[in-house]
Amino acid sequence: MRGVRQVGVYAPLLRLDCAAASRALKFSGLAGRRDGYRAVAGWDEDAITLAVEAARGGLADPDALIFASTSAPFFERLQASLIVDALGLPRETRSRDVSGSRRCAVSALLDGLLGRGTTVVAAGERRPGRPGAASHLAHGDGGAAAWVGDNAPARFLGWASLSHDLIDIYASREHPEPYAAEERFTKESASIEILAPTIRRALDSAGLSESDIHHAAVHEPTAGMWREISRATKITAPNHANEVTTKLGDLGAAHALFAFALAAGRAKIGERILLAGFGSGCDALVFEISGPMPGAEQAEATLNEGVVLSDYVRFLSLNGALELDWGVRSEFEQKAQATVLDRYGRDVIGFVGGRDGAGNVQFPKSRIPVRPDANGPEPMQDVRLADGRARIVSVTADRLNYTPDPPFWFGLAQFDNGARVMMEFTDADVRGFSVGDPVAMRLRIKSHDRRRGMRNYFWKAAPARRPALGG
Numbered sequence: 001m002r003g004v005r006q007v008g009v010y011a012p013l014l015r016l017d018c019a020a021a022s023r024a025l026k027f028s029g030l031a032g033r034r035d036g037y038r039a040v041a042g043w044d045e046d047a048i049t050l051a052v053e054a055a056r057g058g059l060a061d062p063d064a065l066i067f068a069s070t071s072a073p074f075f076e077r078l079q080a081s082l083i084v085d086a087l088g089l090p091r092e093t094r095s096r097d098v099s100g101s102r103r104c105a106v107s108a109l110l111d112g113l114l115g116r117g118t119t120v121v122a123a124g125e126r127r128p129g130r131p132g133a134a135s136h137l138a139h140g141d142g143g144a145a146a147w148v149g150d151n152a153p154a155r156f157l158g159w160a161s162l163s164h165d166l167i168d169i170y171a172s173r174e175h176p177e178p179y180a181a182e183e184r185f186t187k188e189s190a191s192i193e194i195l196a197p198t199i200r201r202a203l204d205s206a207g208l209s210e211s212d213i214h215h216a217a218v219h220e221p222t223a224g225m226w227r228e229i230s231r232a233t234k235i236t237a238p239n240h241a242n243e244v245t246t247k248l249g250d251l252g253a254a255h256a257l258f259a260f261a262l263a264a265g266r267a268k269i270g271e272r273i274l275l276a277g278f279g280s281g282c283d284a285l286v287f288e289i290s291g292p293m294p295g296a297e298q299a300e301a302t303l304n305e306g307v308v309l310s311d312y313v314r315f316l317s318l319n320g321a322l323e324l325d326w327g328v329r330s331e332f333e334q335k336a337q338a339t340v341l342d343r344y345g346r347d348v349i350g351f352v353g354g355r356d357g358a359g360n361v362q363f364p365k366s367r368i369p370v371r372p373d374a375n376g377p378e379p380m381q382d383v384r385l386a387d388g389r390a391r392i393v394s395v396t397a398d399r400l401n402y403t404p405d406p407p408f409w410f411g412l413a414q415f416d417n418g419a420r421v422m423m424e425f426t427d428a429d430v431r432g433f434s435v436g437d438p439v440a441m442r443l444r445i446k447s448h449d450r451r452r453g454m455r456n457y458f459w460k461a462a463p464a465r466r467p468a469l470g471g
Helices: 018-024 047-055 079-086 104-114 134-138 183-206 226-233 241-248 252-266 296-303 312-318 338-349
Strands: 002-010 014-017 037-040 064-068 094-098 119-125 142-150 154-163 215-218 272-278 281-289 307-309 352-355 381-384 389-398 408-415 420-424 438-449 454-463
Touching (some): 002 104, 002 252, 002 296, 018 134, 018 312, 047 119, 047 142, 047 252, 047 438, 064 104, 079 094, 094 104, 104 119, 104 142, 104 154, 104 252, 104 272, 104 281, 119 252, 142 252, 154 183, 183 226, 183 272, 215 226, 215 241, 215 252, 241 252, 241 296, 252 272, 252 296, 338 352, 338 454, 420 454
Parallel strands (some): 014 307, 064 094, 064 119, 215 272
Antiparallel strands (some): 002 142, 014 037, 272 281, 352 381, 389 408, 389 438, 408 420, 438 454
């Protein structure tokens, strides 16, 4: 009776209008993708923050957490441990990172299904790209998560795996931008040699025929391949991964899980879903829906919200493909000491404040409360502010202070529990921020020490509600 118990998804606020980007590239003949949108991460988002946002609000205290990404910022630092702290999970939670191919999240999900206990797989991607490359507009930034356990509404029926070193795309330390093989070669080889036979074996494992599949969440190596895969497997179900590609772009390791969340929300009780991850082979899994899937409604909403971005130069800057000279105000060191992170890191990354003996909540914690009548040290009870709601009580838009995406928004946030914290604001829409606006907390990059390749994370206040896409 093991299966997927809950799902979660997240996409950045900005959605690049691919038609506008193609017009900007028209002179070169490298127009690339000409329709739909591409989710664009802010300067303060990366694979870690995207995965954290997707995994928030999940089942309490899983036995294990697995972080899946092909664009993780560190390769000599376990990012899953950082995510454990960001989600406020016990440090006894087992943690590990997986990478190496776009199917790493589905592979981790399969390992959890074949094991015991509760496992959360959190995937996040923000892949670099070179302007003019087809992947630069085809790829998107986003995250997805899935919780594995017993008595799940998506019951696990069968599976199959295939390892095949098909180099349709690769990235290396010497060439971090993805390098793609010829598209026709990829389509012919991937559908016939890898995806179709693995899917057929997964159906055999589940004791089902192709007509028993009602929904597909199949990550296609290149857009538009489902027709060939459907013809080869005789599965006529809609592939919800196509809609994710149109609205957000190819989300890499997070793509199949995002599509599965979308399919699980649309499936009726008794219907079956095919989930397949692709990359250096394939993992194909079959599920049957036995009840409502927690978190699935979030996938539908995420596809249809956001702010349209039509400024191609701003996109290049946010994506790291264009380095602007920000002047002398940007020339300062942002190094964080490992000793400080070790001492206070869990409270910072988890946004944990303290409640004193009189019931007042403050951040950061201190031996002596900031309460005016406090006259000595007091014990403080941990209070997690990351999940709290707040309102803006003061706000400033600063165009002199350096930020990679001006203006620099900051001010005071008043939490419902009484805490008042000076914070940076992020994800401003065309209206900006105003006093009284409700805000929610988002984990973001606080500072980036590019000289040493170090990132520091903290929480910022973002609008509690997002606008409808194009609204």
